Amino acid sequence: MTTTAAPGGEGVSATTTSARPHHEGLAARRALRNARIRGAVFLAIGVYAFYLASSAFSTPASFLFRFFNTGQERFEIATSVGLLWLVSGLASALVGGLQLWRGAAFRWRPWLFVVIAPIVVAVFGALLDGTTANFTNVLRGSLELATPLTLGAMAGILSERSGMLNIALNGKMLVGACVSVIVGSVVLRFTGNVIVSTTIAIAAAMAVSGVLGLLLAWLGIRYKVDQIIAGTVINIGALGITNFLFLRVLGRNPEFNTPPTVAAMQLPILSDLPVVGPILFSLRPYVYIALVMMVVLTYFIYRTRWGLRLRASGEKPAAAGTVGINVIRIRYQALLLAGLICGLAGSYLPLATAGSFQMDMVAGKGFIALAAMIFGAWHPIGAFGAALVFGFADSAQALLSVLGVAVPPQLLNSVPYVITIVVVAGVVGRVRGPASAGQPYEQG
């Protein structure tokens, strides 16, 4: 047996006769080297965190939690920024150590959370710079702010799984927002009933967005208009029309711009739980609808006949077509559903947060929803997770700006996108979207 060195510097053990496993050794060594590098990186992060800790023990970091929805009872976790960094450092060092110890066999991806979560808290603590944060509100805000993104991402997943790119989420949400305000205001005036008017407002928003979804499908399927262009047209059209309505109708007649609002809902029993009650169980119904939708969609996409056909249409429509599946019909259905969901998402903005319609009030959330879809690997649960990350960043940023922390909000706002890029580019590895999304399908 002889050993030679390839130009890359990796030892290649080569044999002239027969040694089955020589390549196996090679592959394993490569994996081991990667594992070592990864371990070293985690350790380095840990060391840096220790270094940050050393100078920050005197800076306090307190997180306040409300016990109950009512009353003033609260408890405070008072630590110091140094301690938070210390924990982060320990976590990183632990994972790094595990990685080095277990070598290539170590399944490191899930452990990333253990590294990242304390760092996020520590950064947050450091940014607070000695003031006290009401963490109950931050977490509530995360969930609330994640809701329109989650809904939008669900719409995106449905479309792309069927093979249609849906860049028009933003426009459909905008139209949904506008329609819900006008219809809600009018119905509220005539009936005086908040529940009825809200329901009708949302239904109207969904219907109009649904029609826009069908329009997108029609352009893309019937006329094979490039799906990105068709979506862009809808986005621009939606902006123009809603701006016009705002300037000419809503702005001059405030009675059209006073919709019913959707208040937070206290879930029986659960909302009385200490600490978690206010965070998880006293939110607006939209949040729960989004969560239910996430579960239902996961079930439908992965467990049902319709889901199988949907995915086949998005992956390889020709294969679906040759077993007698009507790909065109599935794509129309998916885009209709996506439109309905966009309408719901759009109505959230005025009815749940703003209380009225404003120009371009969606502010790119439809595109962020697309980012959440990709970040979540086209899976409803993954997309919800991604939306939560974005929601947390938004919520934390809102708090920091109220506290007057000296960080440019734009910088904080950009954090989720930086995370998305990093994650999509590297950590998740090869996330693959539906193979045929965006390609028109021709039936013989």
Added chain:
Amino acid sequence: MRLELRGITKRFPGVIANRDINLVVEPGEIHALLGENGAGKTTLMNVLFGLYKPDEGEILIDGKSVSFHDPGDAIAAGIGMVHQHFMLVPVFTVTENVMLGVESVRGPLGQQLDRPAARRRIIEISEAHNLRVDPDARVEDLPVGVRQRVEIIKTLYRRSDLLVLDEPTSVLTPQEDEELFEIMRSLKASGTSIVFITHKLNEAMGIADRITVLRAGRVIGTTTPEEASLEKLAEMMVGRRVSLVVEKKPAKPGATVLEVDDLVVRDDRGHVTVDGLDLQVRAGEIVAIAGVQGNGQTELVEAITGLRQPVGGTIRIQGKPVRHAPRAVLEAGVAHVPEDRLEDGCVPAFTIAENLVLNTYYRKPFANGPQLDRDAIEREATRLVQDFDIRTPSAFNPVSNLSGGNQQKVIVAREFSRPVHLLVAAQPTRGLDVGSIEYIHRRIVGKRDEGAAVLVVSTELDEVFALADRLAVMYQGKIVDVLDPAQATTQQVGLLMGGSRPVGIVEAEAAGGLTHVVTSGG
């Protein structure tokens, strides 16, 4: 099922793919359909399967006229089809692919997929007809031969009475062919009618009850294996006499062009498939690699052509190491006919002309700086379409509209039309008719005589024997033996391909637990 096609005519812009075709398939009959590339076989079957509407004519099933609006109707009428290009969803499992369209469901809503039930039936079918397949494997991870089994299971799962197999053997190895014929016989015995499209005349002679030959969209005639002969069939197909053997002078090997040393390559799943392989190809010789699909040939070719980064070892072309950079490799004078023509060989949505200059478009005479010279491209394309007999109304049709064999000719034409030092051809005649095979074999030998080093990878023993000056057998990622084709027998090569060595040779490999023995050598 008795199928009758009456007066079927199908026109495409510029082509009449089928003209007034009459064809009867009796119950329990294996009916072979032969014809040149572009003769209209696939089109006819697509008409039958409801993918195309015929412009004229009617389809009768058991004497009753039927009309299919989409494949769903055809499937419901008991017709199953294994398409020339597989219709499987790569990211789905075998079970999901098989059940797609006829899902078993359960649950209160009657919507939930019943995978276990489907899985059970797949296992039943695969046991009944000896179609070995893992129901939980993802299709993208499966070799072509197994994908085809999945396609057949798909049709059986739908209880087809008439099965259309469009060139099923063009992607199979000799053993797999034999397995397929077993399956076909077993289906026939259970009363299924089969339409079997092939370019391999001996297969048609071996298994068919009747043979119909198409040429230029017309039925030339129907015959039986008893009445026909290989020569007669070839002549019916092509319209002239075809020489079924390649004439070539002895090789005059020169300097070594390709040098592969202790190469180790992994496939997409990370398995090592090329495992310490050594190989030399010299100028003016044809080295043909025989081997059962999936023994590392694909990865070897990809490594040589710079498409895949090896994990170890070296590849040199004319003394220079190959980098993981396909353009650098092709500029170094390497031509490559890839194994998967639609995936790696061409851009199906581009025109024939565009595909013909896909590796030279950026240079003179096809480009002036950043601008393409449309006229030059057109002239070249027209010339190649003529030379290589690509059957198309014009050079500006998209390649996706060509028949399978003509798509292959586009790739071969492109790769053979520039001067090269090394030609790497993987399955160069896959899916070609006898006339075209004859032609391409002559071109390959011509390349050799021009002084190029030629590496042919093929699972067809006939082809390997016809072309090789030296015959290398690849098994489990290694070259297990290099033979002189004049001395070797198909029997011997078949055994080596299966991993066994003729008695008397060192038992080093056998120690690795190689037991599979090939019984027939094609």
